Amino acid sequence: MDNSPRRADAESPQSLDYETIEVETLVVGAGAAGARAAIEMVESGVDPEDVLVIGKRGHGDAHTTWARGGINGALGTRDPEDDWTIHAADTLKEGHFVNDPGKVEAVARAMPALLRELDDWGMAFSRTDDGDIDQRYFGAQSFRRTAFAGDHTGESLLDTLVARARELDIPYRENVFVSKLLTGDGRILGAAGYDTDTGEFVLFDADVVILAAGGYTSLYRRHSSRDDENTGDGPALAALAGATLQDMEFVQFHPTGMVGGRYGEEWDGRLVTEAVRGEGGRLFNADGERFMRRYAPDQMELAARDVVARAIASEVEAGRGTDDGGVYLDISHRERAFIEERLPRMDERFADLGVDMAEEPVVVAPTAHYGMGGVVVDDSGQTDVEGLYAIGETMAGVHGANRLGGNSLAETIAFGAITGNAVAARRGETRGHRGDEGLLHSRATQHFADLARLTDADGSHDPEDLLDDLRDLLWDAAGIRRDGAGIEAGLDALERVAGRASDLAVGDRTSDSFEFALDLGFALVVAESILRSARERTESRGAHYRTDYPDRDASWQQNIRVTHDSIGAMHLTTHAVGTPSPAVQRALDADYQLDYHQLE
Template identity: 75%
Template sequence: MEQDDLGATAPTGTAIDYETVNVGALVVGAGAAGARAAIEMVQSGVDPEDVLVIGKRSHGDAHTTWARGGINGALGTHDPEDDWTIHAADTLKEGHFLNDPEKVETVTRQMPDRLRELDDWGMEYSRTEDGEIDQRYFGAQSFRRTAFAGDHTGESMLRTLIERAQSLSIPYRENVFVTKLLADDDDRLLGAAGYDMDTGEFVLFDADVVVLAAGGYTSLFQRHSSRDDENTGDGPALAYLTGASLQDMEFVQFHPTGMVGDRYGEEWDGRLVTEAVRGEGGRLYNTEGERFMERYSPDQMELDARDVVARAIDEEIEAGRGTDAGGVYLDISHRDRDFIQERLPRMYERFADLGVDMAKEPVEVAPTAHYGMGGVVVDSEGETGIDGLYAIGETMVGVHGANRLGGNSLAETVAFGQVTGEAVAERLLAGTTPARDKGVLHDRARQHFATLRTLTGRDGEYDPETLLDELRGLLWEAAGIRRTDDEIEAGLTRLGELQRKASNVALGQRTGRAFEFALNLGFGLVVAESILRGARERTESRGAHYRTDYPERDDAWRRNIDMHEDSVGAMRLTTEPVGTPSDAVQAALDADYELDYHQLE
């Protein structure tokens, strides 16, 4: 018998219909990381028909499009003294030295070539007067290193990648929900199971390799910059439940400037006001008209690290110097209207549609959950501890440490997309993948599908969407910007109650939203436990993890926290030492480069 996370039990051997798709490499997630990995596989010689990219939404409708401000790479367009070692040093400092130095260097070494590659493929970068790829300041960066396309960089980049993938005839499939990864008893991946969200039909992917590029987990918080049905922890949970390890899940970045206020409406609450607004000179004010970052960070001001600026805003609000809606003001009206429209076109249009003229008045902002630095543990090529299972993008861990450097998320997607895509291609073309037991694959798939069929149409006492909202409130209160042991313990108690309720939810049909929300809830509960348990374990403050009962950074805690499922299904935590950077990067760290914010004044 198999017991699933939502309380249903299915008998072994139940007859059930399902589609089988045979493929060499299955890429789960159709954002930038997944697209770039698939492109590399085909460019390296894999037959396009042996690669399949799938997503939960329409093709091109991925979270990548919401990354607006830019993508990092040491091109030196304006600051020729910049190079990849300084980029790596900035990344390590921003990550409070919990990053994996090897992965940081993999990204920063690659990024100049990756930016030029995107240019060759037709990405519509903003340009200097000389026609070079323009670069702007971003928080905590020593030089102007963030390439951009106005304030719609992610959208433009994903469009470029999709067009490149289509030119290579890479197949994709829309509206497929992967519900389980299937592995054998020797931790060898066999494939993936899921269902077609349009028809409700079950689908088994018989795959030599699966690449998880399914995003992160920040929409599990009450205020977040994602849409409610994405970034709910699918990737980390799927990997963890298959036997892979998670790491540093307690580190959740709260972006300083999310939209807040009744005038914007509930639809826009928490949505990102890109860091590019501050990178182009935007200033933060409290309701007393004070430019308060002068007190918190007089040297770097609004462009200090995201965790510093987010906590400063939070403290201003708590001290009673925030707006009625619980925010502060972000003002770029001292810039010319033409400048704002050219450099921040999407932001200008969005607020104009909401009745706010950015060229004349400030916008109201507050911190919002934006990025999970934690994720699945992978090696230098992106492979997990499960043979044949890879994870990239926000699903993986290692690049960002305790706090992500703005502009590095898009960089990581294309850098590790290339690295992992190349590794998978070498594996497939070499023909060295061990034979998989197809009987075991189909037996385990049938049992899982029988469980899903049992759940379909089930009545229950609780609504899954309501429980998801309850989970978001729980994490916001127990694992928010500032945390205490008492709050975390209370959160774990509440989480146990939610887990009980989740076993008695009403699901409806597989083509309905309730079924999808119930699955999201199951994944979210796993991820929430890892966040809370990691936050309780780490008795220090470092980067995005701030404990008011342990407010100082503790050098003894310069360790990563790993989470894995033991033989009885319990979550076990262990710690691992952090690696050391190369001599070249250490030299850049010793040089101690730092942004001089006042160049913007």
């Protein structure tokens, strides 16, 4: 790895210093997907010095830690009849059959061995009395296949991966914001960005870039992410570099987010893990009715997430919600010791807020939680751009129209391993763009000049305010329920936000406002793709529910893809969905169903 200072060309608006880092493979994003990809490369024989993992925040501080409830894999600990084909079938059904079957099957097939590998690496899984990795129920799953570490699974997972990466001496750099991917002749050349602590520009000269930069759900008014993560960086960076997006209209609203009116704005939208319902938690409206009997009498609280979220929204709109605009989630019928053992983080969080889960219910309402859409990739995770890969929530294909709970962490681990292995195997093929160094530096200096002009800009609009306006318009136009008129209104409002975004008031490059300004640029790309895709899909399927087209339409069993032309204009096309393997088709035909009432 070579670090050397460079100065921008004299033709640039001003002379700019920047650091250049040469590395074979750059991993953008230090959550579970990025960490697992880097680990796989090194374990496949790549020298650690040829890999660099970078993150926007401190090491170990990634969105992965907020995934609490569990990670799926057909271990059969509790239900020996479960297997990977049934896991794949459940995923396809939950995705309303617009998933990529090959990617679904790759994840489901890989997960049992990958869970055991994590166990070997020391992950603190919860255990059965016999010492096996325990598994719990999660919504819309036929069997108990969600492995877990109490209700802090994502945190424990990332701790395990970070520890493993350190054992392997994998280099890491924190507090770096990647603002542009640099390409030439259809292949990746590197990435440009800046150090958020110092404001200094950084150029990464890389043969391969793996994007593991998360999703886009914090672009909604109520969301389960922190405001500075899941802002659409990954999909937008890839799209602007020439990659294709898919399924952007499918945004999952988790049924149980905290309600700010009761717990304070700091907690508004934060996740109340599905593990609470997986351990027997019950939903009640303000009239004391267990209302899921009206919407999903067989699966009740463990129905698909889109079903439960719409049910809660319907109860609130019908006047049967709480004063805070939510409903009650109650697990107080369980013993205190059970709650403390199985849901320790939730128990502690609510205790700090003055609520005893063993004695009283908590108030919840739907919150934007996961973007099923993302970047189109092949079976190895590579995008349309040679040398550019996308994994984790940045990629599309696994989840279709609605994500099965417990599959997000599974996807990060499975495709982290798949892509890391593929990149290691292709090292000889990906080397050799060094003749493009002149083009790389030319494009980098142009971008750094743009960033320099943005620095300390004395405009009229605060980028954070515009982000809030964008969040409001997406919530209203492309939320839990949508219609054509609302989507059109959202597109009009988005155009107005984009107009104001050309006149920003921004601080220096170490300021929050500078980062918000870049987030806003990504958000505009992603929001337009969500709205235009939602307008195009004239049916209701999974998380995409249109009140003017309330039924599922068989002719829409296809994916909507989004591309950008050379001048940045957005274009939509449709793409046929693949066919499951015979083994998974047999599992689909068997039509396994969760017997929720085992929990009663």
